[in-house]
Amino acid sequence: MIGCAYVPRGTRLPFIFITLVCTTILLWVWEKTPFLSTYGRVLQLSPDILAGLHVISVPSQQQMHVDNNRSTYVRNGTFDEHTGQTVVMEMQVDSAKAPRKANSEGIFPLRDRSSESSEVRIGAPMPVSSANASTLGSKADEENLINGENNQTCNYARGKWVEDDRRPFYSGSGCKKWLSEMWACRLTQRTDFAYEKFRWQPQDCEMEEFERSKFFNRMQSKTLAFIGDSLGRQQFQSLMCMITGGEEQPDVMNVGWEYGLVKARGAVRPDGWAYRFPGSNTTILFYWSACLCDLEPLNRSDPLTQYAMHLDRSPAFLRRFLDKFDVLVLNTGHHWNRGKLNANRWVMHVKGLPNTDSKIAAIKGAKSFTIRSIIKWVDSQLSDHPRLKAFYRSISPRHFFNGDWNTGGTCDNTNPLSKGKEVVQDGSGDWVPARAVEGTKVKLLDITALSQLRDEGHISRYGIRAAPGAQDCLHWCLPGIPDAWNEILFAQL
Incomplete structure (x- = not known):
């Protein structure tokens, strides 16, 4: 026979027996050796993903994470029942050269013929499961990873x-220690207070x-x-x-x-207030900053000096x-x-210099520029202040009709929800901060449309x-609409 060594007729049966035994041993060793078994699976991968492939072994219950400090990595692997380990194939993907790109949901397809599943999620932990000997984790595990906590x-x-008869949370004729008289409509000639009896339902x-205790x-x-x-x-x-129910609490500390x-000498009021509740050591404060940017006097010795408005x-x-x-x-x-x-x-x-940009010089442009700047700065600080939760509250709407505050504008309506009761839009009614918080850890406290x-x-x-x-068609009666803003804030704490 061509390609076969000549074996004498009398020795062929022993030779065949020896060949069978050797083949059996080789197959047994192949199956028992993790490296060889893994190498066999690697050979089944398509050639375009073999470059940069590393083979590692990890304990069966170890949590697999994508290394985000280098190039993007994707991993796949199988559980070896003989060794109690999961053999994981790790591939470094150069984003500029990768033959396939992740889709909009972050799924990166791998043509791995060794498994029916060919998708690996990028950027999410992948639990190694011993329950399935052919895939890394079950389908349910994958769905939980994709959906987070659902x-x-x-x-x-x-x-x-x-309507809610449990509203308001406090008396409009009380809360005199915390509530300014000019905003306490129960102390005015107003006689209709139906606006107090509503709550916001998402x-x-x-x-x-x-609840005060929860707060x-x-x-x-x-x-x-x-x-x-x-x-x-x-x-x-x-x-x-x-949080006080409008009741006097002498132990609250200023x-x-x-x-x-x-309060500075000659000032009408201080720049803000801060109060501490001893029972919980909780401090609530307000600081007046109408433009949310730094104000610096150009000439401190001149009482009529201009102020640098650092946008x-x-x-x-x-x-x-x-x-x-x-x-x-x-806000x-x-x-x-x-x-x-x-x-x-x-x-x-x-x-640090007087603005020369004509786009910023326009009031609308200056406001937008400042909002984006403050949100960007706060977001940059959050990594150094991990306990801090930051919110930007969207603008509170005005309701002047037939003029403005100084030209006869009015807001005489006293009929609640005469313009409707429901907000169905998905986007914010205040689009500048809504866009500015995108991609940051600063949350939008969106109260514009509901107000x-x-x-x-x-x-x-x-x-x-x-x-x-x-008429004041800018500020709100208290109790009133701002209570709902705080309910939403409380829900997000």
């Missing part, structure tokens, strides 16, 4: 207002009911800081009334001095005390008009200090 994030901004989830448990030895304009101050006062929040620099107060905060709620909006800037003698600065439906909740003509003929 918890969908609630869209608190979409939902409806519903469409996609049951929002957790606000203090959640905020044990923590500090919540509101930084923004007068609407931020309303939210601060609303929360103070909610700790404004710890933050420099003391790309966070307020000095925030930079100084950020280490003390556990929850941060920012700005209604001071961004030419009249306010001129009256306050604010001059726009960028990178837009509540024009009857403004102070209107009933304000104690309102000038004759002028």
Whole structure:
């Protein structure tokens, strides 16, 4: 026979027997040796993924993680029942040269003929399971990894207002220690208070009911800081009334001095307030920063000096005390008009110099630039402050009709929900911060659209200090709409 050595006729049977025995031993060794067994599986892979392939063995229960500090890695493997180990194939993928790309869900297809499953998720831990000898983990494990904990994030901004006799959380004629008289509509000539009897119900989830005890448990030895304009101050006062039930609490400590929040000589009020509840060591504070940017006098010796309005620099107060905060709620909006800037003698600065960019010089452009800057800066600080939860509250809507605040604008409606009760849109009604928080760890406290439906909740003509003929269609009666903002905030803590 061609290609075969000649064997004498009398010795062929022993030779065949020896050949069979050797073949059996070779097959047994092949099956028992992890490296050879793995090498056999590697040979089944398509040639275009063999480059950069490493073979490693790990304990059967070890959690596999993708190395995000180098090039992207994908791993696959099988469980070897003889050794009690899982043989894992690790492939380094050069994103510039990879023959296939991950799809929109992060799935990277691998043409691995050794398994019916050919998808490996990038960037998610892959548990090694001994229950399946041919794949790395079961189908159920893979689905759990893809879906996380199967918890969908609630869209608190979409939902409806519903009547609730359990509202309000506090008396509108009480809470005198925390609530400014100008916002306490029960102390005015107003007689209709139906606006107090509504709560916000998100469409996609049951929002957790606000409870004072839960709030203090959640905020044990923590500090919540509101930084923004007068609407931020309303939210601060609303929360103070909610967590006290509007009742006098003599043991609550005024700790404004710890933050420099003391009334300066000749000032109408301090730059903010800070209170601490001894029972839980919880601190709640508000700092007034209408533009959410740093203000610096150009000539400290001149009482009429102009102020550098550093659009790309966070307020000095925030930079100084950020280490003390556990929850941060920012807002700005209604001071961004030419009249306010001129009256306050604010001059726009960028990178430490007077602004020369015409796009930023426009009020709308300056506001957008500042919001993006403050959100970007806060996000950059979160890695150094892992306990900090940061929120940007979207703008509170105005409801002036037939004019503005100084041109006869009114908001006389007292009929709740006359403009509808439901928000069905997915996107935010305040698109600038909504886009700015994308890709960051700063959360949007989106209250714009839900507040837009509540024009009857403004102070209107009933304000104690309102000038004759002028109406306040910007600020809200308390108790009122800002209570719902704090309920949403509480649900996200």
